[in-house]
Amino acid sequence: MLTLYPEIEPYQTHLLERETLSSGKKHEIYVEECGNPDGIPVVFLHGGPGSGCRPQHRQYFDPEKYRIVLFDQRGCGRSKPSGELENNTTAHLVSDMEYIRTQLGINTWVIFGGSWGATLALCYARDHADNVIHMILRGTFLGRQQDIDWVYAAGGASKLFPEAWHRLTHMLDDAEQQRPLKAYYTRLTDPDESLQLSAAAILNSWEATIVTMRDHEYEADLTEAPGPLAHSRIQLHYALNQCFIENRPILSEIDSLRHIPTHIIHGRYDIVCPLQQSWELHQAWPETSLTVLPLAGHAAGEPAVIDALVKATDAFADEL
Secondary structure, three states: OOOOOOOOOOOEEEEEEEEEOOOOOEEEEEEEEEEOOOOEEEEEEOOOOOOOOOHHHHHHOOOOOEEEEEEOOOOOOOOEOOOOOOOOOHHHHHHHHHHHHHHOOOOOEEEEEEOHHHHHHHHHHHHOHHHEEEEEEEOOOOOOHHHHHHHHOOOOHHHOOHHHHHHHHOOOOHHHHHOOHHHHHHHHOOOOHHHHHHHHHHHHHHHHHHHOOOOOOOOOOOOOOOOOHHHHHHHHHHHOOHHHOOOOOHHHHHHHHOOOOEEEEEEOOOOOOOOHHHHHHHHHOOOOEEEEEOOOOOOOOOHHHHHHHHHHHHHHHHHO
16 A cells, blocks of 8 residues: 655745735735645645645655646645635636746646545636646535534534534524534624634534544544634635535536646545545546545545555656
8 A cells, every 4th residue: 555755844835915905915825835846837736725734735746747736725734825715716716826826937737636625626626627737536525505404403414423513503594504614603603702713613513523433432622722713714704605506516617627637536435525426527527537545534544545645645746
């Protein structure tokens, strides 16, 4: 079974300025380049929305063969302003990707994205198909209301993890318990910082419970500090707005993508993004290849998922 490539550091980083906001600040997008400057350009699209890139994300690619581009999406990670929601939509992120490509002097590139990153990959590719030579998608998320509800409304993942769902919803009223997103968004944007932190801790616990396939029960430690509030705010901002793609459903615009060689990888026991989403994408786009991992969940860091992703990037590099 393949493992990640060794840790590497960027050979160059950038902070690219975008448009000015009503506050007078500008969106600034953190970008880093790793590996071989003369290698195959590949852009890594992180999930969330809101997560940001981590050093591990550089390690899915052979650093001698790939020019690895990673960037923190608007408001995420090292991009500024942290947690900014103004002008933060899918269309803005697609525009940022195209700006990054041109600023780095890249003609065409490989798109590598998982979960929300797969959504963004598909949205970029349908608008800029001529700039994409290959795509590797993991744990496809189609961004429809039904896909959002599976994670954040009663009747989906809640039926598999009723204890964790109870921890998420028990303090809400009956109506809020069925669809708790708005209630949590209100708490995450409340002036009371203690309320923000409490809401983020409980929300992060729910997501951590369902993201990875384990051979033991996940036990949340609600005494730990939550992840960045910016992550939770941005994630709910997108979820409450149907990922800003309601008027352009991904499956309705497959024809513009058919010529792009695409490999889809999905864990059979993915609870965040059920396999049905990759299956529907593959049925609408049979030119893709679909690999179903029989004992894997959603997280990109699971051994079976790492193995499949590294095999996919190695195989494409060998083809070229």
